[in-house]
Amino acid sequence: MNRKLLSMIALLWIGLVLIGAFGAWQARSSMLADRREQLLTLVQQAESLAGHYYRLAQKVALSDVDARRQALAALADCAMARTQLVARFRPLRTEELR
Numbered sequence: 001m002n003r004k005l006l007s008m009i010a011l012l013w014i015g016l017v018l019i020g021a022f023g024a025w026q027a028r029s030s031m032l033a034d035r036r037e038q039l040l041t042l043v044q045q046a047e048s049l050a051g052h053y054y055r056l057a058q059k060v061a062l063s064d065v066d067a068r069r070q071a072l073a074a075l076a077d078c079a080m081a082r083t084q085l086v087a088r089f090r091p092l093r094t095e096e097l098r
Contacts, residue, residue, distance in 0.1 A: 042078070049074050 050071050057067035 045078055046075055049078065 053062070053067040053071035053074070056062045057064050062070065
């Protein structure tokens with residue numbers, strides 16, 4: 001009797017641990033999917049911004065250097081607005097800005 005009770009309690013604890021581990025795994029998967037979606041949205045916004053300034057430079061509404069500077073400033077504002085995500089953009093070298 002005592003042995004059956006201990007084995008039942010052990011099985012209950014094992015079940016609780018497995019349920020907790022499964023819940024943690026699901027939460028992790030959900031968080032990663034959300035992070036991917038946020039990152040995809042950020043990349044799409046950055047691509048759209050860069051395309052806008054590229055088109056302005058192609059129409060000669062802005063010089064190439066000014067378009068790059070303004071695009072980088074807009075991208076920096078966009079990245080600052082999303083402090084949870086880390087996005088790396090290749091900064092222009094000072095020689096490229098001249």
